[in-house]
Amino acid sequence: xxxxxxxxxxxxxxxxxxxxxxxxxxxxxxxxxxxxxxxxxxxxxxxxxxxxxxxxxxxxxxxxxxxxxxxxxxxxxxxxxxxxxxxxxxxxxxxxxxxxxxxxxxxxxxxxxxxxxxxxxxxxxxxxxxxxxxxxxxxxxxxxxxxxxxxxxxxxxxxxxxxxxxxxxxxxxxxxxxxxxxxxxxxxxxxxxxxxxxxxxxxxxxxxxxxxxxxxxxxxxxxxxxxxxxxxxxxxxxxxxxxxxxxxxxxxxxxxxxxxxxxxxxxxxxxxxxxxxxxxxxxxxxxxxxxxxxxxxxxxxxxxxxxxxxxxxxxxxxxxxxxxxxxxxxxxxxxxxxxxxxxxxxxxxxxxxxxxxxxxxxxxx
Numbered sequence: 520x521x522x523x524x525x526x527x528x529x530x531x532x533x534x535x536x537x538x539x540x541x542x543x544x545x546x547x548x549x550x551x552x553x554x555x556x557x558x559x560x561x562x563x564x565x566x567x568x569x570x571x572x573x574x575x576x577x578x579x580x581x582x583x584x585x586x587x588x589x590x591x592x593x594x595x596x597x598x599x600x601x602x603x604x605x606x607x608x609x610x611x612x613x614x615x616x617x618x619x620x621x622x623x624x625x626x627x628x629x630x631x632x633x634x635x636x637x638x639x640x641x642x643x644x645x646x647x648x649x650x651x652x653x654x655x656x657x658x659x660x661x662x663x664x665x666x667x668x669x670x671x672x673x674x675x676x677x678x679x680x681x682x683x684x685x686x687x688x689x690x691x692x693x694x695x696x697x698x699x700x701x702x703x704x705x706x707x708x709x710x711x712x713x714x715x716x717x718x719x720x721x722x723x724x725x726x727x728x729x730x731x732x733x734x735x736x737x738x739x740x741x742x743x744x745x746x747x748x749x750x751x752x753x754x755x756x757x758x759x760x761x762x763x764x765x766x767x768x769x770x771x772x773x774x775x776x777x778x779x780x781x782x783x784x785x786x787x788x789x790x791x792x793x794x795x796x797x798x799x800x801x802x803x804x805x806x807x808x809x810x811x812x813x814x815x816x817x818x819x820x821x822x823x824x825x826x827x828x829x830x831x832x833x834x835x836x837x838x839x840x841x842x843x844x845x846x847x848x849x850x851x852x853x854x855x856x857x858x859x860x861x862x863x864x865x866x867x868x869x870x871x872x873x874x875x876x877x878x879x880x881x882x883x884x
């Protein structure tokens with residue numbers, strides 16, 4: 520198959536979950552003998568035309584100059600380029616800034632869209648933007664040949680809202696089995712003597728709720744907040760908790776070895792995401808053997824089931840802080856087993872390949 524992946528800022532990943540996914544999937548598909556193209560922003564740090572045998576197509580992007588509006592121009596350029604390349608499959612990761620160009624999608628390619636989460640629920644957006652995101656979601660549903668949901672909850676939502684079926688394929692993770700304790704020295708922490716979270720510092724990730732629980736509790740362990748904080752909300756959080764010396768804002772950390780070790784050696788790992796689908800950082804925490812305290816919602820519970828503790832408010836967080844990881848190894852081992860049997864990257868990538876092959880074969884018949 521000749522396959523294109525659109526909707527990310529590009530690979531190798533230096534941004535987020537979709538970019539990481541595009542990286543893993545594209546390399547896997549190339550190794551399976553497919554001809555794979557990933558669209559990159561022209562301002563992406565990686566400027567070569569191939570990466571690990573994946574073809575890279577750089578398209579003009581103005582986001583760094585005009586902000587969010589630039590994403591729409593970038594997606595338009597990617598879609599326009601795709602019209603003349605005769606792809607068998609065009610896989611769109613997300614729809615926020617691409618759906619308005621749906622009439623320009625190539626007619627001779629199978630269009631598959633990964634629907635991501637419920638973007639219009641994100642409280643960082645004003646009412647006008649949230650209304651647009653609902654429209655964009657509808658356009659993505661009606662203009663795609665096939666849909667993929669990364670969560671059972673998203674699959675149910677699409678079925679109920681639009682009466683359309685979608686294929687459930689989650690994200691993946693690699694089991695972490697080679698800890699390096701010396702990495703903790705860089706952060707001045709000790710094994711099992713700190714709690715943490717990794718997230719974009721946005722309101723819907725419930726970071727304020729978590730840190731309110733930390734601030735009002737009497738647990739003395741350091742609490743690491745990992746995520747880019749040079750934002751309006753990030754500055755607000757840093758100012759609010761500036762006097763609590765337990766709370767340490769480490770900023771964004773993009774070294775996977777460091778992140779895996781921090782998760783592995785933590786006492787408690789808090790996951791506050793509430794509006795997305797299956798979040799990659801949740802699977803990675805499971806793969807690293809973290810004891811997870813997650814926000815109580817369908818997205819998280821459909822993956823974790825009984826193998827985590829849940830919170831809805833800061834009082835819940837405060838109560839969970841007294842827990843010790845070594846007493847709940849059953850939950851940790853159950854989550855590791857889920858990664859091994861359901862969410863490993865080879866399994867997830869294989870599901871994508873099988874799905875695309877079946878669609879292409881049916882299209883030819």
